[in-house]
Amino acid sequence: MKQYLATLLLASVIAISMAMVMHDAKNLLCSPCKFIFKEVAKELPEADKITEKTLKVAIDVVCKRFLGGIPLAKEVCDKLGGDAVDELYKFILKEDKKINPESICKHLHMC
DSSP states (O other): OHHHHHHHHHHHHHHHHHHHHHHHHHHHHHHHHHHHHHHHHHHOSOGGGOOHHHHHHHHHHHHHHHTTTSTTHHHHHHTTSTTHHHHHHHHHHHTTTOOOHHHHHHHTTOO
């Protein structure tokens, strides 16, 4: 019984520690995410004409521009690969085609 309680306590401590690490990682990505999407918005001045392709191009341009100069930009940009842009485009459509860095980064679980 004591071994069971010790194992349960250890598992609880590990779970809490992992949750804290993930929360800290999310907070670390918030500022670079907002910065990147402020720059993406500058690349797409006519937000009402945004398409999935123009969004992807704008994200690629911004990521390449700031990859080495902004801490954690690589981590943010890596999360925008694959199907992420398609899903993000659908989210932006729901937001009336507005590039809102705050809501986008929350949606991406970076803030």
